[in-house]
Amino acid sequence: MGLVLLIVIWLITFGSTYFFIAKTWWLPTGASAAAAGIDHHFATTYLLMGIVFVAAQVALGYFAWRYRDHGSSPPAKYSHGHNGLEIIWTVLTFILFVGLNLMSSSIWASERFRPAGPGATQVEVTGMQFAWYFRYPGTDGKFGATKPELIDPSAGGEAALGLDTTDPSSKDDIVTGTMYAPVGREVEVILRAQDVIHSFFVPAMRFKQDAVPGLAIHMHFTPIATGDYEIACAELCGLGHYKMHGMLKVVSQEEFDKWLAAREAEKQ
Amino acid sequence: MATREFAAHESHAHAAPQGFLRKWVFSLDHKVIGLQYYFLALTAVFVGMFLSLLMRIHLIWPNVSLPLFGDIKPETYLSLLTMHGTIMVFFVLTTAPQGGFGNYFLPIQIGAADMAFPVLNMLSFWITLVGYIVMLAAFFVVGGAPLHGWTGYPPLSALPSAGPGEGLGADLWVISIALFCIGALMSALNFITTTLDMRVKGMSMMRLPLTCWAWFITAILGLLAFGVLFSAGILLLLDRNVGTSFFVPLVTVNGQLTGHKGGSPLLWQHLFWFFGHPEVYIAILPAMGLCSQLVSVFSRKPIFGYKAMVYAMLSIGLLGFMVWGHHMFMSGMSPYSAFAFSIMTMAIGVPSAIKTFNWLGTLWGGRIRFASPMLFAIGFVSLFVSGGISGPFLAQPTLDIPLHDTYFVTGHFHLIMGVASIFGIFAATYYWFPKMFGRMMDESLARWHFWFTFVGTYAIFMPMHYLGMAGHPRRYSQLTELNYLHELMPLQKFITYAAFVTIAGQFIFLFNLFWSMKAGKKASDNPWEATTLEWTTATPPPHDNFGGHTPVVYNGPYEYSVPGAPQDYVMQTDPTIVAAH
Numbered sequence: 001m002g003l004v005l006l007i008v009i010w011l012i013t014f015g016s017t018y019f020f021i022a023k024t025w026w027l028p029t030g031a032s033a034a035a036a037g038i039d040h041h042f043a044t045t046y047l048l049m050g051i052v053f054v055a056a057q058v059a060l061g062y063f064a065w066r067y068r069d070h071g072s073s074p075p076a077k078y079s080h081g082h083n084g085l086e087i088i089w090t091v092l093t094f095i096l097f098v099g100l101n102l103m104s105s106s107i108w109a110s111e112r113f114r115p116a117g118p119g120a121t122q123v124e125v126t127g128m129q130f131a132w133y134f135r136y137p138g139t140d141g142k143f144g145a146t147k148p149e150l151i152d153p154s155a156g157g158e159a160a161l162g163l164d165t166t167d168p169s170s171k172d173d174i175v176t177g178t179m180y181a182p183v184g185r186e187v188e189v190i191l192r193a194q195d196v197i198h199s200f201f202v203p204a205m206r207f208k209q210d211a212v213p214g215l216a217i218h219m220h221f222t223p224i225a226t227g228d229y230e231i232a233c234a235e236l237c238g239l240g241h242y243k244m245h246g247m248l249k250v251v252s253q254e255e256f257d258k259w260l261a262a263r264e265a266e267k268q
Numbered sequence: 269m270a271t272r273e274f275a276a277h278e279s280h281a282h283a284a285p286q287g288f289l290r291k292w293v294f295s296l297d298h299k300v301i302g303l304q305y306y307f308l309a310l311t312a313v314f315v316g317m318f319l320s321l322l323m324r325i326h327l328i329w330p331n332v333s334l335p336l337f338g339d340i341k342p343e344t345y346l347s348l349l350t351m352h353g354t355i356m357v358f359f360v361l362t363t364a365p366q367g368g369f370g371n372y373f374l375p376i377q378i379g380a381a382d383m384a385f386p387v388l389n390m391l392s393f394w395i396t397l398v399g400y401i402v403m404l405a406a407f408f409v410v411g412g413a414p415l416h417g418w419t420g421y422p423p424l425s426a427l428p429s430a431g432p433g434e435g436l437g438a439d440l441w442v443i444s445i446a447l448f449c450i451g452a453l454m455s456a457l458n459f460i461t462t463t464l465d466m467r468v469k470g471m472s473m474m475r476l477p478l479t480c481w482a483w484f485i486t487a488i489l490g491l492l493a494f495g496v497l498f499s500a501g502i503l504l505l506l507d508r509n510v511g512t513s514f515f516v517p518l519v520t521v522n523g524q525l526t527g528h529k530g531g532s533p534l535l536w537q538h539l540f541w542f543f544g545h546p547e548v549y550i551a552i553l554p555a556m557g558l559c560s561q562l563v564s565v566f567s568r569k570p571i572f573g574y575k576a577m578v579y580a581m582l583s584i585g586l587l588g589f590m591v592w593g594h595h596m597f598m599s600g601m602s603p604y605s606a607f608a609f610s611i612m613t614m615a616i617g618v619p620s621a622i623k624t625f626n627w628l629g630t631l632w633g634g635r636i637r638f639a640s641p642m643l644f645a646i647g648f649v650s651l652f653v654s655g656g657i658s659g660p661f662l663a664q665p666t667l668d669i670p671l672h673d674t675y676f677v678t679g680h681f682h683l684i685m686g687v688a689s690i691f692g693i694f695a696a697t698y699y700w701f702p703k704m705f706g707r708m709m710d711e712s713l714a715r716w717h718f719w720f721t722f723v724g725t726y727a728i729f730m731p732m733h734y735l736g737m738a739g740h741p742r743r744y745s746q747l748t749e750l751n752y753l754h755e756l757m758p759l760q761k762f763i764t765y766a767a768f769v770t771i772a773g774q775f776i777f778l779f780n781l782f783w784s785m786k787a788g789k790k791a792s793d794n795p796w797e798a799t800t801l802e803w804t805t806a807t808p809p810p811h812d813n814f815g816g817h818t819p820v821v822y823n824g825p826y827e828y829s830v831p832g833a834p835q836d837y838v839m840q841t842d843p844t845i846v847a848a849h
Contacts, residue, residue, distance in 0.1 A: 001638035001643075002636065002638065005643075008719075008722070008723065012650075012723070012726050012730075016654075016726075016730045019734060024734070025734035025735070025737055025738045025756075026737055026738065027737055027738070027739070028738065028739055028752065038666055038667070038669060038670065041664075041667065042667055045660060045664070045667060049657045049658075049660055052657060053654065053657045056624060056628070056653045057654070059628055060631070060649055060650055063628060063631040063632055063634075063636075064631065064636060064638075064646055067567070067631055067632065067633060067634045067636050068638065069568075069635045069636055069637050073635045074635075075568075075635065075829050075836065076567060076568040076569040076633060076634045076635040076829040076836070077569060077633035077634070077829070078570065078828075078829050078830055079569070079570065079633070080570045080571075080826075081570075081571075081573035081574070081576065081629065082572075082573075083573075085625075085629070086576045086622065086625075086626075089621065089622065089625045090618060090622055093617065093618045093622070094615070094618050097614040097615065097617045097618060097660055098611065098614050098615065100614065100660060100664065101610055101611055101663070101664055104665075104666040104667065105666075107666045108603065108606070108607065108664075108666045109603075111666070111669070112603035113603055129430070129431075129521070129522065148518060148519075148525060149525065152523050154523070162520075194519060194520055195423065195519050195521045195522070196422075196423045196424040196427070196430055196519070197423070197424065197533055199598060199673060201673075203670065203752070206669055207669065208670070208672055208673070209598055209600070210599050212534065212600045213517050213518075213519045213533060214517025214518065214532070214533065232739075232741050232750055233741070234598075234672070234673040234742075235421070235673060236415075236416065236417045236424070236742075237424060238346075238415065238424060238430055239341075239342045239343035239346060239415060239432065239745075240342065241342075241346070241743060241744065241745075242342060242744035242745050242746050242747075242749055243746075243748075245749055
């Protein structure tokens with residue numbers, strides 16, 4: 001029985017470790033400025049935790065086989081433990097865990113403590129059951145007012161956000177169902193939700209943040225490669241949660257300007 | 269001190285009831301109440317497992333219609349998910365280890381005739397049972413069971429218009445949880461008082477079996493956590509039915525104003541997780557205590573570092589109340605507090621690691637007997653390591669950005685809080701069955717059950733980590749909408765097939781349990797040659813546990829292979845060899 005346990009535990013351990021090492025399934029290719037740092041720290045954590053995982057499982061399997069009672073085994077050691085060992089592994093795990101944490105804290109700080117820079121493209125992202133809407137402030141750089149009583153999701157677009165068209169600064173606001181962003185420039189997202197909590201999740205941008213009704217949450221990320229990136233909802237928001245998706249199109253600055261100008265022209 | 273405890277213990281002994289109702293239904297006997305809790309959890313675990321089976325089928329065959337059940341719509345899937353989580357967490361993981369085995373064996377292991385408050389004990393069970401029935405009733409009301417997940421985040425959980433199941437079904441869900449909290453609070457008081465006041469002469473705190481320490485600490489966590497959840501539940505009920513706005517700001521659902529304004533959705537999350545994180549430890553601490561016990565018994569060796577184990581459990585309990593914010597890194601909570609919660613969470617990994625080292629230290633140099641309880645205990649250690657190792661990923665807010673609310677989290681908490689705890693329940697069942705029913709469970713069926721479950725659960729939950737890394741969000745009823753999920757379908761299929769096999773394996777257990785009650789081999793009083801007090805009394809124990817005599821304790825609970833002793837274990841009640849410990 002000890003031998004079977006050893007074999008099974010080792011097989012499970014090495015089998016699952018294989019898929020981690022081979023990266024058969026891995027984080028999607030990163031396309032934001034923060035991705036490299038996050039992925040690097042992810043890999044570091046993987047390596048260190050992987051060593052602990054394999055060491056503990058291998059020891060468990062080995063001990064089960066080595067110290068099995070096979071009739072002629074010597075009596076078990078009468079020992080209540082060893083204080084020195086307790087202190088050693090307490091200190092080591094403390095250093096490992098807290099050290100890992102401190103290593104990643106600068107990434108967290110640059111993602112979340114620092115506000116977006118002054119040159120960032122502003123996009124207001126609004127989640128509702130079950131769609132994402134994106135609003136750009138237009139040439140005046142100001143978002144127009146919205147009013148809850150004007151909200152009409154069935155009409156889509158501006159009406160879905162309840163945009164107050166009598167407000168002068170709303171005149172040039174652009175509302176879309178697909179998010180556009182210029183490459184290489186910081187995007188400041190202002191996250192809102194109309195009904196329940198949603199979560200704005202763009203895997204390739206290593207970006208995730210809940211959109212909470214009643215709050216306007218300011219966040220930022222910088223896309224570094226052009227392309228189409230899927231947006232998902234990561235917080236359970238109701239029966240259509242699984243189909244609440246959107247698309248982020250990262251394009252060159254010229255294309256972005258052209259796109260924005262075309263939307264403005266359509267609006268006039 | 270010891271004499272006072274002794275007197276308290278005597279005054280609580282009561283005569284054995286005769287009628288069926290008083291003996292088996294409205295029983296005051298902690299052993300009967302323990303069994304009632306156990307069988308409640310047993311029905312709940314099969315219901316919960318069946319719900320997960322339907323979910324797994326729907327995920328890979330979204331359009332299949334099931335016989336007797338019909339179509340699984342997206343909202344049905346979410347109801348299954350909500351009820352699976354709620355039933356498993358409350359009525360299985362909180363109920364069986366503490367209410368079931370704790371109730372049955374805490375008094376016996378400390379030498380008491382019953383719990384401190386037998387009537388309160390009976391009430392706790394009956395309130396829990398009513399809570400369970402109310403929970404199940406949610407399936408059968410108009411709109412069906414709620415779809416807001418076991419965490420019930422408002423505004424989704426607070427607004428009947430937010431989805432099917434958010435009407436009466438959601439009210440029943442909240443009421444059921446509130447009832448459960450009342451039962452759990454009463455039970456916690458009972459466990460704490462019993463442990464502190466009813467220990468027999470010689471049973472100092474540092475001679476308590478680690479199982480008793482675990483139940484004691486779990487009860488303290490329960491006392492502090494369930495009160496908060498109860499209050500949160502009441503506030504949610506008021507938001508839902510009276511028009512208050514504790515958790516709901518000004519929102520529109522499908523363009524309609526709801527009449528709420530000014531509430532905070534994050535307030536619920538703080539209250540819920542202030543309960544919710546300690547709850548994780550409520551589920552797993554009893555399993556930790558039990559596995560410490562079993563690893564020592566079946567290695568025929570004293571537990572490695574008894575005091576370190578006690579201090580580790582105490583610090584897990586204490587730190588467990590300071591880490592709730594790690595569920596909220598992406599919630600909109602201040603990023604500065606995320607930093608603090610993260611450090612505390614990493615720190616809680618330290619006592620968890622100490623426990624693992626000590627289990628390995630106990631095996632080392634032992635003389636291991638592979639009876640079925642030991643197989644499950646070793647399985648527990650393996651699962652605890654595997655489920656625990658993903659904790660330091662999720663504890664770092666930086667890594668939580670890609671991983672939060674993905675299958676990585678689902679894999680993590682199922683391995684550690686779900687499967688590891690359930691291995692504790694299985695181990696306890698195989699270990700204490702002879703004492704409870706006077707017969708042995710069939711050993712070869714038990715082994716088959718172990719292999720099915722051990723390999724099967726790994727096959728289910730390990731791949732979930734891969735899904736999560738690839739960005740697969742949790743709680744998606746279908747993979748059809750997001751393009752990048754399509755290529756993950758083969759993994760989802762593998763998981764469902766593994767679930768079929770694993771679930772089939774559980775029927776081996778069910779059969780063995782009931783068959784052995786009737787036809788198992790007769791058990792001796794101490795079939796595992798263990799040292800703690802439950803093995804000194806008759807099998808099954810008499811109504812007052814020790815048949816009119818009160819044991820006196822001379823030794824620690826883990827005196828195995830003591831040099832010079834006539835056999836390789838020394839009972840706690842054995843006065844002839846007083847070990848150094």
